[in-house]
Amino acid sequence: MSGTVQAVLAALSTVFAWPTILFVFLGALIGVVTGVIPGLGGAVAMVLLLPFTFVLSPAQAMVLLVSVMGGTAFGGSLTAILVNIPGTPPNTATCFDGYPMTKEGRADEAIGISATASALGAVFGLVIIVAMVPVARQTIFLFQPPEFFWLAVGGLTVVATVGRGNLYRSLVSAGFGLMLGFVGFQGQVTATRYTYDIAYLWKGISVLPLLIGLFAVTEAIRLGLRDDSIEVDEATGPSGDRRSWLDGVKHVLAHPVLFLRAAGSGTIIGMIPGVGGMLANFVAYAQAVKTSDDPDSFGRGNPSGVLASEASNDAKDAGAILPTVVLGIPGSVSMVVLLSGFLLHGVTPGRQLLNENLDILFTIIVALLITNLVVSGLGIVTSRYLIRITRLSTDLLVPFVLVFSVSGAYVINRSVGDVAVTLLFGLIGFAIVAFDYSRIAVVLGVILGPIAETAFHQSLAISNGDPAIFVTRPISLVLVALVVASLVVPPLRRARAA
Amino acid sequence: MDGNPDGTFGRRQYLKATAGAVATGSVGLTGCLSAGEGEDFPSETITWINPSSGGGGYGAFAQGISKHAPEHLPNDVEMSVTSVNDWIQGTSRIHRADADGYTIGWIDVPGAVGNQVAKDVPYDLKECTLLNRVAFHPFSIAVPADSEYESLEDMQAADEVTFGSPGGGVASILGAVSTDALDIPMKLITGYSGSNGTITGMLRGDFEAVSLPPSTPPMTKALKNDEIRLIVLFAQQRSELAPDAPTAAELGYDDLTGTGLNRLVGGPPGIDDDRADVLSEAIEETIASDGEFRQWAKDKAKHALFTTLKPEGREAAREILDQGFENMRANEDILEQHL
Known part of the structure; x- marks a missing residue:
């Protein structure tokens, strides 16, 4: 316990030391700005920043990346409320009631709700994961390859929910992602697959250049094809508000x-690797509607809709830290990038981080906490100025994103091949969006496919080929039940409702 | 000139120009980072390619040496480290670099050698200019502290002993070759994340043993925490990290005492002898005599890693490489099972 207290104190002294505290504010600012720009989520900003963290210490790099992540969630809520555009996908449900509130002249109140719910949601999630840290030390040894396999499969089942109702296209997207994830050398079967004698592919397709292409370059292409600016056609903004942000704070309390x-559902869903923030967002919103005395008011400016969406949104970011740190399995795309940041800076998740780098874990937690408090406060004050970013001409925005994408992809490994991957997946990502397939499902396949495959082979090697290992271990059995339930229960509910 | 009738730059032209600028910038960025020619050697930045990740032992060694080696060069130039995190790509990049002495990098023996023997890799280490042998890490076989295996004989008597490794690299190669020589019925489980992930896998019970050098930081820490113990150390003398562990020599396996990881520094084929000597001597002087470098090593808290520093000259490096090829060719059938 004293070790935990020491780690907390060390984390506090690290975060508040100069210049690390500067990176909290810098990351928060970058995060808010990125969140305000639709399409450029926190993961994209973190990916683009990652190569530039080489000059920072591991702690400073983690603080910067986490602060970007924390700032993005709130930044995305601003555009959701003010111009009906979710700055990031997990802000989607915020649009449903936030924008109607703006049209009623209650934008400040909605921003007050978002700021308060975001900050408190993050605090709630972080308290939960801090409470779980002592248990995590033992938990890490309970999870073996069969459990990793089911966790990865559980993440992959989310493919069914990310296709906006089109299961076929989601499955195709995930299948494409799995194919990409299987490129390269597989140690257990000693096979080199889909490399076509191209040495660059022997280690597999580099994930970070792929993500930069799929998100940042794709968005640059989409923006480049639009006329004028990002700004929507309606004149919006907090004008003539009759209610203040303080009413929003009171509503949350x-x-x-x-x-x-x-916040609870957000934290739990955030802990499940690969599930993603949109699911947490919609589950929380659906709960708010179902438990309300006035469900018909949702979608017409009910403040509780904004509360539920934003509380879950920030809590899931906190929850996603735990599997990333304890199991080395990223809980979200942002966590994939954070995990890459760990590895690039020589910090290995799991036993080493919990035993010897516990201060880094608490540094992340403290940084995320401060970021959420800072952005919520500053967001209230500066929201009406920040929103002007969405009115920037795409002629200015597109070159900025492209140059950052290409240079970022190159700097990671100083590899021209990585630049090619980035540009290629920019085009592929554009096609995916144009034909209404799912980039999220592709990423799930790329990330979780190799985890599932490696764990599958390891499990069978451990059991001498006996597949019973996947269902005879207690935790595995629970995970199997959850996976089956996640596939069976929603269709049954829909059938019953129909 | 393309553009709008009023002389302004049209949107389409603007975006075209942007795409062109990005492409030109990419090429320019690459070109700027490539080496040029100079009259006196060295006259510009020397790039040290680290085919491993930036955070491991190779990255630490490269950062430490490149920070202090310039003081031992005839001219005041910088030495920068580029981590590629892909052994095949990184080694290939060293092999195909310009032979001007401005690009050097790590050559892993037997990892890179084993891959060359077993696969059609895009490099030929035999052609490379060798500069120095920086360090040697004797490997070992380790088990959890509470393992039922107390001795080498216990392992040899077992029906099967499961080993874990990241896969495809030096740990798999040396694990397979050494257990074959020791008549240990090994079954290899791969896919673990580095030496830390491999040790974690062993401690939670995925497999029974690992073949890794005790000087690698995760092994050193596990030894100090009494979480693991060594069955055999492939060396002539016992290690201060595990003084109770017998050496291969003590157990009658003298042929295995050189089983370990050699960290060589080399460059592309055809580097001029004078330039190669300048680089080789700078590396050796940095390691052998530089007080600041040794202090830096202690500050990095990787003392065990840095105790393995054993600089040898160009000729010794060539002999080590040739010996590595000989050993790997003798075990080609084993390599093909694991690479």
Whole structure:
């Protein structure tokens, strides 16, 4: 326990030391700006920043990346509320009631709700994962290859929910992602696959250049094909508000049960690797609607809709830290980037981080906490100025994103091949979006496919080929049940409702 | 000139220009980072290619040496480290670099050698200019502290002993070759994340043993925490990290005492002898005599890693490489099973 206290104190002294505290504010600012620009989520900003963290210490790099992540969630809510555009996908449900509130002249109140729910949601999630740290030390040895396999499969089942109702296209997207993930050398079967004698592919397709292409370059192409600016056609903004942000703060404090439910589901869903923030966002919103006395008011400016969406959104970021740190399995795309940051700076998740680098874990937690408090406060004050970014001409934005993408992809390994991968997947990502397939499903396949495959082979090697190992271990059995339930229960509910 | 009738730059032209600028910038960025020619050697930045990740032992060694080696060069130039995190790509980049002495890098023996023997890799280490042998890490076989295996004989008597490794690299190669020589019925489980991930896998019970050097930081820490113990150390003398562990020589396996990881520094084929000597001597002087470098090593808290520093000259490096090829060719059938 004293070790944990020492780690917390070390983390506090690290984060508040100069110039590390500067990176909290810098990351928060970058995160908010990135969140405000639709399409450029936190993962993209983190990916683009990653190569530039080489000059920082591991702690400073982690603080910067985490602060970007923390700032993005709130930044995305600003555009969701003010111009009905979710700055990041997990802000989607915020649009449903936030934008109607703006049209009613209650934008400041909605921003007040978002700021408060975001900050408290992050605090809630972080308290939960801090409470789980002592247990995590033992937990890490309970999870072996069969459990990793089911966790990865569980993440892959989310493919069914990310296709906006088109399961076929989601499955095709995930299949494409799995194919990409299987490129390269597989040690257990000693086979080199889909490399076509191209040495660059022997180690597999580099994930970071792929992500930069799939998200940043694709968005640059999409923006480049649009006329004028990002700004939507309606004149918006907090003008003539009759209610203030303080009413928003009061609304959150007056609905503790709704808040706890949304933040709780967000934290839990965030902990499940690969599930992603959109699911947490919609689950929390659906809970708010189902438990409300006035469900018909949702979608017409009910403040509780904004509360549920934003509380879950920030809590899931906190929850996603735990599997990343304890199991080395990223809980979200942002966590993939954070995990890459760990490895690039010589910090290995899992036993080493919990035993010897516990201060880094708490540094991440403290940084995320401060970031959420800072951006929520600053967001209230500066929201009406920040929104002007969405009115920037795409002629200015596109070159900026492209140059950052190409140079970022190159600097990672000083590899021209990585630049080619980035540009190629920019085009592929554009095609995916144009034909209404799912980039999220592709990423799930790329990330989780190799994890599932490696764990599958390891499990069978451990059991001498006996497949019973996947269902005879207690944790595996629980995970199997959860995977099956996640596939069976939603269709049954829909059938019953119909 | 393309553009709008009013003389302004049209949107389409603007975006075209942007795409062109990005492409030109990419090429320019690559070109700027490539080496040029100079009258006196060295006259510009020397790039040290680290085919491994930036955070491991190779990265630490490269950063430490490149920070202090310039003081031992005739001219005041910088030495920068580029980590590629892909052994095949990184070694290939060293092999095909300009032979001007401005690009050097790590050559892993037997990792890179084993891959060359077993695969059609895009490099030929035999052609490379060798500069120095920086360090040697004797390997070992380790088990969890509470393992049922107390001795080498216990392992040899078992029906099967499961080993873990990241796969495809030096740990798999040396694990397979050494257990074959020791008549240990090994079954290899791969896919673990580095030496830390491999040790974690062993401690939680995925497999029974690992073949890794005790000087690698995760092994050193596990030894100090009494979480693991060594069955055999492939060396002539016992290690201060595990003084109770017998050496291969003590157990009658003298042929295996050189089983370990050699960290060589080399460059592309055809580097001028004078330039190669300048680089080789700078590396050796840095390691052998530089007080600041040794202090830096201690500050990095990787003392065990840095105790393995054993600089040897160009000729010794060539002999080590040739010996590595000989050993790997003798075990080609084993390599093909694991690479």
